[in-house]
Amino acid sequence: MTLYMIGLGLNDEKDITIKGLEAVKKCDYLFLESYTSRLSVSLEKLEKFYGKKVFPASRELVEKRAEQILDKALEKDIGFLVVGDVFSATTHVDLFLRAREKGIKVETINNTSILTAVGVVGLELYKYGRTASMPYFQESFKPETPYEVVKQNLRAGLHTLVLLDIKEDKSMTVNEAIIQLLEIERKKKEKVLTRTLKIVGCARLGSETQLIKYGSVSELKDYDFGKPLHCLIIPGKLHFMEEEMLKLWTI
Numbered sequence: 001m002t003l004y005m006i007g008l009g010l011n012d013e014k015d016i017t018i019k020g021l022e023a024v025k026k027c028d029y030l031f032l033e034s035y036t037s038r039l040s041v042s043l044e045k046l047e048k049f050y051g052k053k054v055f056p057a058s059r060e061l062v063e064k065r066a067e068q069i070l071d072k073a074l075e076k077d078i079g080f081l082v083v084g085d086v087f088s089a090t091t092h093v094d095l096f097l098r099a100r101e102k103g104i105k106v107e108t109i110n111n112t113s114i115l116t117a118v119g120v121v122g123l124e125l126y127k128y129g130r131t132a133s134m135p136y137f138q139e140s141f142k143p144e145t146p147y148e149v150v151k152q153n154l155r156a157g158l159h160t161l162v163l164l165d166i167k168e169d170k171s172m173t174v175n176e177a178i179i180q181l182l183e184i185e186r187k188k189k190e191k192v193l194t195r196t197l198k199i200v201g202c203a204r205l206g207s208e209t210q211l212i213k214y215g216s217v218s219e220l221k222d223y224d225f226g227k228p229l230h231c232l233i234i235p236g237k238l239h240f241m242e243e244e245m246l247k248l249w250t251i
């Protein structure tokens with residue numbers, strides 16, 4: 001039988017593609033990968049729209065007990081639903097490979113990802129460097145990698161997309177991400193994210209309440225972006241067309 005890996009898009013239940021929805025209708029079981037990103041609608045709303053039960057799939061289930069999903073796919077059609085696009089900024093290659101090893105047919109149905117939705121900001125997608133991921137800091141865990149990625153990209157004149165952590169009960173805001181970047185900056189005694197550097201904060205891209213703001217590090221640190229999800233962009237060297245677009249979002 002088939003494992004359908006289906007991208008759901010970024011916002012609500014209606015962002016699924018027609019092909020994705022046709023696959024959902026065929027499936028005997030649906031799993032929603034629920035730890036790397038999230039839709040703005042509840043599981044119940046999704047189930048109502050599909051007319052089917054949807055099982056939330058934790059990181060533990062997908063990464064450590066994937067057999068429970070794959071064994072079902074030996075006999076039934078299974079839908080593995082991923083918010084955004086299936087293989088964008090996520091780690092589902094492992095599930096794909098394991099399914100293939102078991103001789104399970106896998107079909108991928110793509111959708112929009114945050115990696116492409118940021119195009120609306122007006123910064124050329126070809127000119128982004130490495131993407132950074134910002135985890136919630138803990139007392140004994142304050143990785144400098146996101147800061148280093150921003151620094152290297154800036155040196156190369158490239159833009160940086162910073163994706164923000166999601167925990168079960170909370171998702172990181174633009175403000176929290178900036179505060180953490182400044183904490184690393186202070187510790188390293190460097191001057192990369194100077195308070196006058198202009199950056200872009202985004203919230204709920206792809207939704208009707210999408211918000212994009214361009215301003216200094218200090219301005220964005222205190223700006224209220226509202227409901228999740230948020231991400232941050234540090235622009236590199238700007239082309240005049242990019243500058244024109246950024247002006248639209250000035251605080």
Ligand SMILES: C[S@@+](CC[C@H](N)C(=O)[O-])C[C@H]1O[C@@H](n2cnc3c(N)ncnc32)[C@H](O)[C@@H]1O
Pocket residue numbers: 010011036037082083084085086087088089090112113114115162163164165166171202203204205206207229230231
């Ligand atoms: C691991 S990435 C998403 C991967 C997903 N498979 C995709 O293709 O978009 C999750 C992070 O991207 C950012 N993100 C996702 N959707 C967003 C949205 N609609 N608006 C702003 N940021 C978003 C947030 O920082 C979120 O924590």
